[in-house]
Amino acid sequence: MTTQLPSTVLIIGATGTIGKYITNAIVSAEPRVGRQISIFTSQATATSPAKQGLLSSWKSKGVSVITGDLNNSDDVRNAYSGVDTVVSCLGRNALASQIELLKLAEESKDVQWFFPSEYGTDIEYDASSKDEKPHQNKLRVREFIRDQVKRVKCTYVVTGPYLDMFLALAPIAEDAGGYDVKSKRAVIVGSGDEKVGFTTMPDVGKLVTAALQHPEVSIGKVLKVQSFVTTPNAILEEFEKQTGTKWTVDHTTNEKLREVEKEKWDANHPIATLYTLRRIWAEGGTLYDKTDNEVLGLTPGDMEPLGAVVKRAVNGEGY
Structure with missing residues (x-):
């Protein structure tokens, strides 16, 4: 082939x-x-x-x-x-x-x-x-x-974090960040203005399928793709817009995140992986000068918007 x-x-x-x-x-x-x-x-x-x-x-x-x-x-x-x-x-x-x-x-x-x-x-x-x-x-x-x-x-399809999962505020790892619709509360890592590249879970499927449909540009490649780039604060604004209320917001500093990450790894706790990934994302490890979406024939308009994913979370649909 x-x-x-x-x-x-x-x-x-x-x-x-x-x-x-x-x-x-x-x-x-x-x-x-x-x-x-x-x-x-x-x-x-x-x-x-x-x-x-x-x-x-x-x-x-x-x-x-x-x-x-x-x-x-x-x-x-x-x-x-x-x-x-x-x-x-x-x-x-x-x-x-x-x-x-x-x-x-x-x-x-x-x-x-x-x-x-x-x-x-x-x-x-x-x-x-x-x-x-x-x-x-x-x-x-x-x-x-x-x-x-x-x-x-x-072919590797590298999507970055799944936005659907990023939104969840894990009770055992609240300081790792997330959004809780029921309590209208968010925990944000850093200032919240740091950019992160996300892919929604339905879009992961769309991007893999596009790679299958375009072997001439996919075979043997590391494809770096995503739905869009946004910030934790922009996600918060979308939640507040869709729920019609201001949320309570707490922050975890990058230094605190690294501290807890080390504690969890030292304790061999399975949640340590979450802390490492969230730290990577907060430090810009999902950002590219250019993605491969266009190579696969996909434009920004082909990808799910932030509002669609937040709406699922507000409706309790989860993933």
Whole structure:
């Protein structure tokens, strides 16, 4: 595959947090992406009552469901049979397993194009990125691709933070920032005027789909994309506008954020990752002179506006 459109697409992690947005976009794309779309999932997920509505909606659009164990090489080989393009949507806890998935893809006779699960913060933004603890598994995957993957072409879609998740004020990590619609309260890191590049979760799906539809500019590339750039204060203003009231606002200084981040890592607390990512975002680690949206044929008008995401949060729709 050089510039050919994908013919058969396999999605791994399709029903996950970001996977469902990516899968929905691929399945609903016009023009259609490939002649056949399949998802590879566990038997437990395939039979879960909570997943039946989602799976049924995809099946009604011609999606095939392949069940198996992600850690079983034979199951993965069988899933790869006849597939030329693989899109991984695995979550943070499963990122390292992509090394074996890529190894099997390289060994297969069919897989030609692979999208590792790179959606999120840029892990090679600058010289300091290699030392950030949350980046280590993604960095290992990139290193394996550089050193060991020769036949299969890979595309990274780097989206920066998901705005939908950024809005949430976590009760166990309030000083990391967020917005609480119920109490009309916001916690903002820094002054609130620092710019951050965001992608909405539906737009992650739109951007991945655009990359699939434009192999001539996507294959072998690190695509840096986003919905828009805004500030925490602008987000607050949108919440106040939509709720018709002034909110209570607290601030966390960048110094305090770094202090708590260190405390959480020293305590081996899983929430430490959140503090690191929020610190990276607050310090400008999502900003680019130019993104690759236009290369993929997408204009600012094609992306979701801030107001749409805030409206979902105000309505309690979440993600």
